[in-house]
Amino acid sequence: MNWITNIVRPKIRALVKSKDVPDNMWQKCPECDAMLFHRDLDKNMNVCYHCDYHLKLDVDSRMKTLFDKGKYTTAELPKTANDPLKFKDRKKYSDRLKEHRAKTGRDDAIVVAHGPMGGQTVVVAAFDFKFQGGSMGSAVGDGILTAARIAVQQNAPLLVIPASGGARMQEGALSLMQMPRTTIAVEQVKEAGLPYVVLLTDPTTGGVSASFAMLGDIQMAEPGAQIGFAGRRVIEETIREQLPDGFQTAEYLQDHGMVDMVVHRKDLRDTLIRIFGMLMKTEIKKTAKSEAPAKDDIVVEEKK
Amino acid sequence: MHHLEFEKPVLELEGKIAELQHMSQSDDGVDMDDEIKRLRSKAEKTLRSTYQNLSAQEIVQVSRHPERPHFGDYIKGMIEAFTPLAGDRTFGEDEALIGGLGRFRGRPCVIMGQEKGSDTESRIKHNFGMARPEGYRKAQRLMDLADRFKLPVLTLVDTAGAYPGVGAEERGQSEAIAKSIEKCLRLNTPIISTIIGEGGSGGAIAIATANKVYMLENSIYSVISPEGCASILWRSADYAKDAAEALKLTAKDLKKLGIIDEIISEPLGGAQRDHTAAIKSVGDQIEKGLKEMDELDGMVIRARRRQKFLEIGNDL
Numbered sequence A: 001m002n003w004i005t006n007i008v009r010p011k012i013r014a015l016v017k018s019k020d021v022p023d024n025m026w027q028k029c030p031e032c033d034a035m036l037f038h039r040d041l042d043k044n045m046n047v048c049y050h051c052d053y054h055l056k057l058d059v060d061s062r063m064k065t066l067f068d069k070g071k072y073t074t075a076e077l078p079k080t081a082n083d084p085l086k087f088k089d090r091k092k093y094s095d096r097l098k099e100h101r102a103k104t105g106r107d108d109a110i111v112v113a114h115g116p117m118g119g120q121t122v123v124v125a126a127f128d129f130k131f132q133g134g135s136m137g138s139a140v141g142d143g144i145l146t147a148a149r150i151a152v153q154q155n156a157p158l159l160v161i162p163a164s165g166g167a168r169m170q171e172g173a174l175s176l177m178q179m180p181r182t183t184i185a186v187e188q189v190k191e192a193g194l195p196y197v198v199l200l201t202d203p204t205t206g207g208v209s210a211s212f213a214m215l216g217d218i219q220m221a222e223p224g225a226q227i228g229f230a231g232r233r234v235i236e237e238t239i240r241e242q243l244p245d246g247f248q249t250a251e252y253l254q255d256h257g258m259v260d261m262v263v264h265r266k267d268l269r270d271t272l273i274r275i276f277g278m279l280m281k282t283e284i285k286k287t288a289k290s291e292a293p294a295k296d297d298i299v300v301e302e303k304k
Numbered sequence B: 001m002h003h004l005e006f007e008k009p010v011l012e013l014e015g016k017i018a019e020l021q022h023m024s025q026s027d028d029g030v031d032m033d034d035e036i037k038r039l040r041s042k043a044e045k046t047l048r049s050t051y052q053n054l055s056a057q058e059i060v061q062v063s064r065h066p067e068r069p070h071f072g073d074y075i076k077g078m079i080e081a082f083t084p085l086a087g088d089r090t091f092g093e094d095e096a097l098i099g100g101l102g103r104f105r106g107r108p109c110v111i112m113g114q115e116k117g118s119d120t121e122s123r124i125k126h127n128f129g130m131a132r133p134e135g136y137r138k139a140q141r142l143m144d145l146a147d148r149f150k151l152p153v154l155t156l157v158d159t160a161g162a163y164p165g166v167g168a169e170e171r172g173q174s175e176a177i178a179k180s181i182e183k184c185l186r187l188n189t190p191i192i193s194t195i196i197g198e199g200g201s202g203g204a205i206a207i208a209t210a211n212k213v214y215m216l217e218n219s220i221y222s223v224i225s226p227e228g229c230a231s232i233l234w235r236s237a238d239y240a241k242d243a244a245e246a247l248k249l250t251a252k253d254l255k256k257l258g259i260i261d262e263i264i265s266e267p268l269g270g271a272q273r274d275h276t277a278a279i280k281s282v283g284d285q286i287e288k289g290l291k292e293m294d295e296l297d298g299m300v301i302r303a304r305r306r307q308k309f310l311e312i313g314n315d316l
């Protein structure tokens, strides 16, 4: 803990408040309550530099932290039916889609990218939690299938990074059908003899956790991520008991043998390069670090 | 018989018929035959028109009717030499999901499905048809057995969903369901799934990633229960009726969406009124499905199953 950061910074913030400092310049760590400055957070991949809490990392920043020099190509995804059920709750699903598209600048909750990672081409499919909680409907299913197709075409490993509350209810049973459809995507990658790795991030629950997200050759998770099938509230209502400490966290899953490793964000890229290198049987290069992202793109700082 | 709210008019007519029957049997010997006949036909007509015009929410109620035929009834009604097989070889035996070997119209097959139970004791024993990871791992084991001996797999789906509990989470409910779906997709033998009551989300698709997916007329298949959906999207379970409508969870809707292959008609007034007829209809449809795949090579069966799921949603 840092006294200056904890006490002085918020005070400075209070002094200069609102006029020229936009609110999002500072962010409170949900774990240790420290006020975090956005530029410092960016440099630290959105990991709290006081307590190592992993805040959510947006998809673009995530991609930059993974690929060589932060450079990658984004794949075009197929257009899927808009609101096939004409679903309306308190709001029309078609309106929700419009809002989320405007807010995120994306068509749906998934981004597929490919590019070199330690010199080895890798395909990455990452969920955007800001788009309807990363929920999985037909567009997400098709995104995973596209990622698998590109991986097979380019003879590249596939990394999927879910961040999703589960199925997209507004697509009814069509969203349920994405569980087998994304599983087929995984099958195609595995049949081609290519590695399929999953990085479970916060949160990975429901239909997403019960399909492609649990089928990795190697299962990784981000520290503190909530991962599980049923929601905590549903379980509490069913068993009418307090849930154990740390229930459904990445560390809890590791304790129960459900994931191979919990990886700190700063170690993720090197870990992936090392694993893909072995699974793809590439010759050992001098050092993968030489191709690490350029300084401007990403800086991994030592923990303070 | 457990009656549903919307069946009240039929119930009243049936009450009158019983009353008249009682009167005509008594000593004064008034002949009520014509009147009884008239009321009978009226009751039948009312039942027919009621069941032809059920709302989604009413179909949800029928699908959960406690007297509908359950897994065990189908086993008794259409499977000979049923030989239950137990345990996941890892942790335990899950009686929410029952499975084993049996002969369906002469053919040896592997059959499995969720059993909800029919009284308090059996409901608790079968955990109300909500399987834990052990159930899904047993399903995987049985599918391996089917694959090894080239036996078709028949699944009967009837579950509110996979069980949400601490133990289930600790032992990898997600992984168990995911692997079950994967196993369904890898089978080199036909797999036919019939939704006989509730097809509840991941707990259902885990054993319903099939070459043919059939639904009984008054069953439901959904990504979430209408109550759960309402409490999330409408912020109150009171909107379950609206959610049931919006989710398009009836057999008719799902056939239109290309998610299921056939609808199996139920006897007049629902499967709960005539188990034998309902079970026979299910059997006839399954036999038809099996015959369609009789001549196919295992690789083709597997490829077609995959293709079918890849195409879902493409034409919408």
Ligand SMILES: [Zn+2]
Binding pocket: A029, A030, A031, A032, A033, A034, A048, A049, A050, A051, A052, A053
């Ligand atoms: Zn912190």
